[in-house]
Amino acid sequence: MGLALDTLVDVLKTAGEPTRFRLLALLAAGDLTVTDLTEILGQSQPRISRHLKLLAEEALIDRYQEGAWAYFRLKQEGKAATLVRTLLAAASEEDPVLLRDSERLTMVKRLHAERAQAYFSRNASEWDELRRLHISDAAVESALLKLIGTTPVDALLDLGTGTGWILQLLSNIYRRAVGIDASRDMLSVARSNLDKAGIVKASVRHGDILNLPLEGQDFDLITVHQVLHFLDQPELAIAEAARVLRPGGRLLIVDLAPHTLEYLRNDHAHVRLGFSHQVMAEWLEKVGLEVEQAIDLGSGKEGGLTATVWLARDRRLLIAAHHASAQSQTVL
Numbered sequence: 001m002g003l004a005l006d007t008l009v010d011v012l013k014t015a016g017e018p019t020r021f022r023l024l025a026l027l028a029a030g031d032l033t034v035t036d037l038t039e040i041l042g043q044s045q046p047r048i049s050r051h052l053k054l055l056a057e058e059a060l061i062d063r064y065q066e067g068a069w070a071y072f073r074l075k076q077e078g079k080a081a082t083l084v085r086t087l088l089a090a091a092s093e094e095d096p097v098l099l100r101d102s103e104r105l106t107m108v109k110r111l112h113a114e115r116a117q118a119y120f121s122r123n124a125s126e127w128d129e130l131r132r133l134h135i136s137d138a139a140v141e142s143a144l145l146k147l148i149g150t151t152p153v154d155a156l157l158d159l160g161t162g163t164g165w166i167l168q169l170l171s172n173i174y175r176r177a178v179g180i181d182a183s184r185d186m187l188s189v190a191r192s193n194l195d196k197a198g199i200v201k202a203s204v205r206h207g208d209i210l211n212l213p214l215e216g217q218d219f220d221l222i223t224v225h226q227v228l229h230f231l232d233q234p235e236l237a238i239a240e241a242a243r244v245l246r247p248g249g250r251l252l253i254v255d256l257a258p259h260t261l262e263y264l265r266n267d268h269a270h271v272r273l274g275f276s277h278q279v280m281a282e283w284l285e286k287v288g289l290e291v292e293q294a295i296d297l298g299s300g301k302e303g304g305l306t307a308t309v310w311l312a313r314d315r316r317l318l319i320a321a322h323h324a325s326a327q328s329q330t331v332l
Helices: 005-016 018-027 034-041 045-057 079-090 096-122 124-133 137-148 165-169 184-197 234-243 263-268 277-286 316-331
Strands: 061-066 069-074 153-159 174-181 202-206 219-225 245-256 289-298 306-314
Touching (some): 005 018, 005 079, 018 034, 018 061, 018 079, 034 069, 034 096, 045 061, 096 184, 137 165, 137 289, 137 306, 165 184, 234 277, 277 306
Parallel strands (some): 174 202, 219 245
Antiparallel strands (some): 245 306
């Protein structure tokens, strides 16, 4: 089914204005603020805001708030968004206006990357100390890819996305992805990393993983990598993840196994000293998820930590199939 004639004309009128077309081209390359767009296009903030409002009214772009900042991006879903992508693809790559916008966008992203790197550098010593205790990224990466497999994922949600490592690692698997983090500094790092990797089908948002700014049952894979041990009530984060998981969807958790390194509480804000298989299984069971596999990964270092990877699945499709089978047998 295509667009109705009136809707089609409205979309073409909205996207066809030169400034708005330039905005759409920029927002197709990633999340940007009004300030970013003002700097790139050299137009006033009220003028840019007015154009963005019109684009949002036609459901061509998404807007989300992050503290005092509002971010915009090209809408990923819908017939109108598909039409806009077709129009953008038809534009000449040699157009001087679009080329200049692209060059200025590169400069803005470079500034973002420099600010993100400055934050990362300020915290590098602390992260390096923790890395010496943890299992290697390569071992975790191997375990994640083994458990998740190569079947395409429609929608991925990464809770506590940090530097956006998971979003980069799984970029060949998902069609769209969202990363959530409570630290705006870390979101800057993640955006910079996604920009450098050329990944535009993933976006990152500021949010509380105990109260996600997302609709229910919208993701078929959710990852939570080394986050739960920072929480007073990690089971609440698991329940919130289950809320936005589609029936039959999967939740993958990477966190620490039980340990006795008490200094991590004071020095690195760890609230929980790891999680046992039993405790994790009980939390998952309580919210309707069932552990399919669990893998322990030792660091191989003296005094190092062990990480565990749990893969759980939502049981609603299985339960529904069981009920349907039982009803069929009853009728027979």
